[in-house]
Amino acid sequence: GENVEQHPSTLSVQEGDSAVIKCTYSDSASNYFPWYKQELGKRPQLIIDIRSNVGEKKDQRIAVTLNKTAKHFSLHITETQPEDSAVYFCAASINAGGTSYGKLTFGQGTILTVHP
Amino acid sequence: DTGVSQDPRHKITKRGQNVTFRCDPISEHNRLYWYRQTLGQGPEFLTYFQNEAQLEKSRLLSDRFSAERPKGSFSTLEIQRTEQGDSAMYLCASSLALREFGDTQYFGPGTRLTVL
Numbered sequence: 001g002e003n004v005e006q007h008p009s010t011l012s013v014q015e016g017d018s019a020v021i022k023c024t025y026s027d028s029a030s031n032y033f034p035w036y037k038q039e040l041g042k043r044p045q046l047i048i049d050i051r052s053n054v055g056e057k058k059d060q061r062i063a064v065t066l067n068k069t070a071k072h073f074s075l076h077i078t079e080t081q082p083e084d085s086a087v088y089f090c091a092a093s094i095n096a097g098g099t100s101y102g103k104l105t106f107g108q109g110t111i112l113t114v115h116p
Numbered sequence: 117d118t119g120v121s122q123d124p125r126h127k128i129t130k131r132g133q134n135v136t137f138r139c140d141p142i143s144e145h146n147r148l149y150w151y152r153q154t155l156g157q158g159p160e161f162l163t164y165f166q167n168e169a170q171l172e173k174s175r176l177l178s179d180r181f182s183a184e185r186p187k188g189s190f191s192t193l194e195i196q197r198t199e200q201g202d203s204a205m206y207l208c209a210s211s212l213a214l215r216e217f218g219d220t221q222y223f224g225p226g227t228r229l230t231v232l
Binding site for chain 2: 006032034036042043044045046049089091093102103104105106107108109
């Protein structure tokens with residue numbers, strides 16, 4: 001089955017700096033890669049996702065890049081703010097809508113701390 | 117609140133007791149997933165439904181676990197003869213899996229189970 005590795009496990013940055021979190025996946029059939037942010041005691045919240053037909057996607061201060069050949073994808077957060085502090089999870093799935101498998105395989109998580 | 121809801125939010129039980137959790141998905145969503153999350157880890161897939169049909173079960177789901185989605189709306193997850201190792205956060209997610217839109221999953225707040 002799919003295996004997703006995530007690094008680093010903890011990341012500490014100063015407010016205004018950029019943060020990068022990297023994930024690798026093992027199943028070349030995976031084609032959907034979401035990122036979730038989870039604050040302490042809260043539900044995982046989708047912050048951005050990318051499908052394998054594109055190499056990069058951006059939403060304001062957040063961007064995700066995908067390298068299918070190397071089977072890795074990364075989350076980039078620019079101009080970090082203290083409220084970005086949380087645990088971030090990457091995930092992968094084989095996703096083709098109505099006929100997809102759908103289940104997400106998650107990475108181990110990255111604890112991001114943004115110091116004011 | 118039109119998001120995914122779960123009940124109860126917290127459950128404390130004694131080893132050997134049975135527990136049942138409920139998940140109410142976003143109303144038009146046809147897929148419903150159950151995941152388990154232990155402290156410091158990413159969510160792990162347990163099972164999922166498309167409408168009423170249970171399409172996949174993880175090997176993590178022992179015979180003591182059963183899930184239903186009788187009318188294709190809410191779902192229940194029952195754990196029989198609970199063990200201390202069952203202590204975890206049980207997360208539900210739902211999605212509208214259509215071929216042209218993929219399968220973006222939205223999570224509920226979870227039920228935290230503590231087995232004494």
